[in-house]
Amino acid sequence: MFGQDTIAAIATAPGEAAIGVIRISGPSAIAVAAAIFHPASGADVARLASHRVYLGEIRVPDTGEPVDQVLLSLFRAPRSYTGEDVVEISGHGGPVPLRRILSLVLAQGARLAHPGEFTSRAFLNGKLDLAQAEAVMDVVAARTDRSLGVAIRQLEGRLSQVVRSARDALLPLVAHIEATIDFPEDVPEMPRADLRAQIEAAQETISRLLASAHAGRIYREGARVVIAGRPNVGKSSLLNALLREDRAIVTEIPGTTRDVIEESANIRGIPIRAIDTAGIREPGDPIEAIGVQRTLEQVRAADLILVVLDASQTLHEADQEVFHLVHGEPCVIVANKCDLPVRLDLNGIRAEFPAAPIVQVSAVQGTGLDQLDEQIAETLLGSGVELGNQALVTSARHQAALDRARMALQRACETLDQDLPLELATTDLRDALDALGEITGDTVSEAILAEIFGRFCIGK
Numbered sequence: 001m002f003g004q005d006t007i008a009a010i011a012t013a014p015g016e017a018a019i020g021v022i023r024i025s026g027p028s029a030i031a032v033a034a035a036i037f038h039p040a041s042g043a044d045v046a047r048l049a050s051h052r053v054y055l056g057e058i059r060v061p062d063t064g065e066p067v068d069q070v071l072l073s074l075f076r077a078p079r080s081y082t083g084e085d086v087v088e089i090s091g092h093g094g095p096v097p098l099r100r101i102l103s104l105v106l107a108q109g110a111r112l113a114h115p116g117e118f119t120s121r122a123f124l125n126g127k128l129d130l131a132q133a134e135a136v137m138d139v140v141a142a143r144t145d146r147s148l149g150v151a152i153r154q155l156e157g158r159l160s161q162v163v164r165s166a167r168d169a170l171l172p173l174v175a176h177i178e179a180t181i182d183f184p185e186d187v188p189e190m191p192r193a194d195l196r197a198q199i200e201a202a203q204e205t206i207s208r209l210l211a212s213a214h215a216g217r218i219y220r221e222g223a224r225v226v227i228a229g230r231p232n233v234g235k236s237s238l239l240n241a242l243l244r245e246d247r248a249i250v251t252e253i254p255g256t257t258r259d260v261i262e263e264s265a266n267i268r269g270i271p272i273r274a275i276d277t278a279g280i281r282e283p284g285d286p287i288e289a290i291g292v293q294r295t296l297e298q299v300r301a302a303d304l305i306l307v308v309l310d311a312s313q314t315l316h317e318a319d320q321e322v323f324h325l326v327h328g329e330p331c332v333i334v335a336n337k338c339d340l341p342v343r344l345d346l347n348g349i350r351a352e353f354p355a356a357p358i359v360q361v362s363a364v365q366g367t368g369l370d371q372l373d374e375q376i377a378e379t380l381l382g383s384g385v386e387l388g389n390q391a392l393v394t395s396a397r398h399q400a401a402l403d404r405a406r407m408a409l410q411r412a413c414e415t416l417d418q419d420l421p422l423e424l425a426t427t428d429l430r431d432a433l434d435a436l437g438e439i440t441g442d443t444v445s446e447a448i449l450a451e452i453f454g455r456f457c458i459g460k
């Protein structure tokens with residue numbers, strides 16, 4: 001199906017830039033380029049050597065009208081991103097020259113690429129496995145250095161390697177059991193305890209990956225951190241302090257933040273959406289009532305809630321109301337205004353909420369913010385803070401597949417324990433192999449592929 005038509009797209013972001021790139025891939029990529037590209041050297045485009053860059057001009061074929069001065073890079077199959085002949089034209093990065101060049105390319109018989117089609121061809125031609133192909137999108141979308149690091153490692157194949165090692169350990173077991181079924185006289189059964197030990201080892205590998213999924217998801221998708229508290233405790237000031245800039249409106253009049261303000265921040269490498277909310281209390285007027293309602297919605301959707309208290313005052317009834325609202329959610333208690341004499345009974349709060357860490361800060365003076373960052377990261381990631389360079393599971397798809405694999409292996413172990421026929425265990429082992437194969441793309445349906453690559457943008 002693939003390898004027939006030649007696809008093309010603008011591969012760079014829209015808008016004005018120094019350079020813009022048009023990517024062409026497929027059997028006629030070089031012929032398309034030959035029709036419109038005139039090397040400054042006068043060389044024959046069809047004969048240009050692979051993996052070189054050429055200076056020249058794009059011209060309209062019929063009229064010879066010059067369109068742009070460009071650099072053309074040539075990659076002959078199979079040594080290219082997609083595994084097909086690939087030509088990349090680097091032109092001036094304006095919308096008009098790029099669209100003009102693209103339309104000339106399309107007029108030569110290439111068709112516009114679908115979203116993710118370059119990368120899906122790379123996958124289908126064995127240049128990348130599926131987890132690597134998915135990582136391409138994560139690298140582009142990364143919002144912090146840590147997120148980028150996680151995505152790059154997946155692109156390098158770190159996750160795939162671990163998944164493959166589990167698959168490779170299981171494959172010979174299936175082969176062995178099937179041989180004992182087919183040739184019961186010739187192939188003696190491996191002791192069940194040995195079989196079980198090997199399945200358990202694979203299960204162990206899978207469990208270790210699954211344990212990284214929470215941190216992995218947070219690095220890839222970011223975390224929603226909601227700042228909650230009664231009016232005037234310094235929520236908006238804290239948002240500004242977290243961002244190290246002034247964005248939310250700060251005033252001395254309680255109830256100033258009536259709507260929800262959302263900002264991006266990078267806290268210890270975690271991409272954060274920090275959400276400032278209206279204070280929680282008995283609403284004074286209808287507009288504020290809407291704000292309080294939105295706060296409640298935000299609290300429910302949060303990955304973490306910063307419960308802000310005014311340390312210069314004793315605990316209010318409204319603070320208790322806040323505690324009540326966030327009950328059961330992951331929280332960090334922030335005792336703000338610690339530059340003022342502290343009247344808040346911190347030990348009392350600690351006794352009442354032993355699970356929630358308390359951090360003392362002054363949003364205005366900027367003290368305690370490092371400890372707060374630390375506590376936010378620790379509460380969000382748990383043990384994941386220490387994951388270092390290990391392969392992380394970042395996508396819900398991978399997590400679901402690993403879960404299925406782990407449960408299938410669990411069933412296989414139960415079959416062995418109950419002394420049921422080994423044949424029954426092969427079904428479960430095969431289920432586990434299929435689930436693992438869905439991550440790397442060794443076993444995956446067309447529908448899943450279409451779903452994954454459909455999320456890419458055109459040109460990738």
Ligand SMILES: Nc1nc2c(ncn2[C@@H]2O[C@H](COP(=O)(O)OP(=O)(O)O)[C@@H](O)[C@H]2O)c(=O)[nH]1
Pocket residue numbers: 229230231232233234235236237238249250251252254255256257279336337338339340361362363364365
């Ligand atoms: N002394 C002191 N005042 C603060 C601190 N944080 C906020 N404030 C003051 O408390 C008032 C309310 O702050 P704001 O951020 O608007 O509170 P919000 O209603 O919870 O969003 C303002 O006058 C701030 O300047 C702090 O750390 N120390």
Ligand SMILES: [Mg+2]
Pocket residue numbers: 235236237249256257276277
């Ligand atoms: Mg506010």
